[in-house]
Amino acid sequence: MKYLTTVTVFLIMMITVSSCSDSNNSEDLICDADALFNMEDAVGSMIYLTCYDSWAIRVDQMQGDTTQLIGASLDIPESFEVDGMQVSFTACFYEFDLPLLLPDPAPWGDLYVIRDFTIVQD
Numbered sequence: 001m002k003y004l005t006t007v008t009v010f011l012i013m014m015i016t017v018s019s020c021s022d023s024n025n026s027e028d029l030i031c032d033a034d035a036l037f038n039m040e041d042a043v044g045s046m047i048y049l050t051c052y053d054s055w056a057i058r059v060d061q062m063q064g065d066t067t068q069l070i071g072a073s074l075d076i077p078e079s080f081e082v083d084g085m086q087v088s089f090t091a092c093f094y095e096f097d098l099p100l101l102l103p104d105p106a107p108w109g110d111l112y113v114i115r116d117f118t119i120v121q122d
Helices: 002-022
Strands: 037-049 054-059 069-073 086-095 110-121
Touching: 037 069, 054 086, 054 110, 069 086
Parallel strands: 069 110
Antiparallel strands: 037 054, 037 086, 054 069, 086 110
């Protein structure tokens, strides 16, 4: 009986310790040294950049700035490739280096490439 009680107490302690460590499961965003800036828990809408054949997130609320901020990536999951879809995202922003495939007639705003990002539908 003493063995069963000891094993039960040990299992309860292990479950308690593991659940405490899992409660802080949110990973901190870590950007490379060449990242220009990052955004966490920002809100935006999905847009397709025809001239670059890529999907991007247009940041919806820019404080004190009239220019649009757009983060593009060739790695946007297909489930988010819906023009106008509202999303929440966390991302590292880098210098824009996607190849221009067509002449760029649209004044997109400030273009960046995003890496190390997470997106959820808002």
